[in-house]
Amino acid sequence: MERVAFLIEDTKERLGCMLNPETLEIRRQAGVRPRPAGIGAQRDEGLLMTGGGLTELRLDLLFDVGLSGSSVATEDVRSLTGPIWRLAENRTRGPGRGRVPQVRFIWGKHWNIPGVVAAVAERLDRFAPSGAPQRSWLRMRLLRTESPAAPSPALVLPGPEVLATLTAGRQRPAGSPGVALTVLGSGSGAGRTSERLDAIAGRMYGDPGAWRAIAAVNRVDHPLRLPVGGDLHLPTAGGGQ
Numbered sequence: 001m002e003r004v005a006f007l008i009e010d011t012k013e014r015l016g017c018m019l020n021p022e023t024l025e026i027r028r029q030a031g032v033r034p035r036p037a038g039i040g041a042q043r044d045e046g047l048l049m050t051g052g053g054l055t056e057l058r059l060d061l062l063f064d065v066g067l068s069g070s071s072v073a074t075e076d077v078r079s080l081t082g083p084i085w086r087l088a089e090n091r092t093r094g095p096g097r098g099r100v101p102q103v104r105f106i107w108g109k110h111w112n113i114p115g116v117v118a119a120v121a122e123r124l125d126r127f128a129p130s131g132a133p134q135r136s137w138l139r140m141r142l143l144r145t146e147s148p149a150a151p152s153p154a155l156v157l158p159g160p161e162v163l164a165t166l167t168a169g170r171q172r173p174a175g176s177p178g179v180a181l182t183v184l185g186s187g188s189g190a191g192r193t194s195e196r197l198d199a200i201a202g203r204m205y206g207d208p209g210a211w212r213a214i215a216a217v218n219r220v221d222h223p224l225r226l227p228v229g230g231d232l233h234l235p236t237a238g239g240g241q
Contacts (some may be wrong), residue, residue: 001062005070005224009114010085012198012208015080015223016070018062019107020137025058029110055144057105064126068193076132076169077124087117103135105142109221115142123131153240157237166204167234179236185228194226204234 001018008015035046063080067198072080087101105113119141165177173196181204185194197220199209215223217235226232 003067003109004105004109004111006084007106007224008087009102009104011083012071013241014071014196014198015063015082015083016067017065017080017138020060020069027056027058028056029056033150050083056118057113057142059105059139059140060140061138061140063138068187069198075128075130075133075134077136078132080134081120083123083136084117084138085120086121088120100145102145103142106222106224113142113144114146115144117141118143144171155233156205160236163204163234163236180231181234183226183228183230183232192228194228197223197226200232208225 001020002022004017004019006015006017007013023163031050033050035048049228063077064090065074065077065080068081070085074080084103087103090142100116102114103117105115117140123137124135125137126135127133151199160179165181181193181200183200185192188194197211197214198208199216202208204210211223214220214232217233220226
């Protein structure tokens with residue numbers, strides 16, 4: 001099985017799970033429709049291109065409370081799968097009503113796909129004495145979507161003095177250009193995890209969505225798997241990097 005993650009765009013929750021089996025089914029439906037044929041026309045109707053179409057991923061997933069790599073700590077596996085279920089229940093209210101909620105499927109360096117949960121089915125097992133299920137076998141249909149076209153609100157960058165104060169005690173040696181901090185980690189051995197880029201952005205800029213700016217400056221290939229002990233350059237209003 002392969003370790004994968006889902007990043008929910010609205011809440012910034014990161015849900016870790018396993019892909020089971022080690023295969024991924026992808027289906028494509030072209031954007032076409034039949035062209036009406038006249039009497040006596042050929043046996044097969046002609047087709048008109050309408051543009052667009054649908055790309056669908058079918059995923060068999062394993063969620064377990066014992067797996068690391070999730071921003072949600074719980075004893076009931078439904079706390080992990082619940083956010084996925086809610087994406088399929090169309091409960092959005094308020095200003096965002098009518099907008100389809102997105103989730104991002106992330107697997108290694110080569111899979112980072114925004115999509116919409118079209119269907120889920122779940123089988124629960126390994127129950128605790130309290131009755132709480134600790135493992136979920138979840139089947140998902142994910143429809144690929146385009147990344148949001150609307151530009152994000154302008155990121156207000158703090159000056160280098162402000163960031164230097166926030167990163168006090170964690171900066172690079174004197175003489176290094178710009179402002180930087182060292183990525184910390186938790187745990188040990190194979191289970192060791194690094195700080196999340198969105199958490200760093202929230203602490204430094206007050207905006208978790210600023211992780212994209214940090215990732216661009218540092219050319220980060222995998223924003224959810226930073227190297228522990230590595231340096232991150234922080235963009236500033238003064239242009240220091």
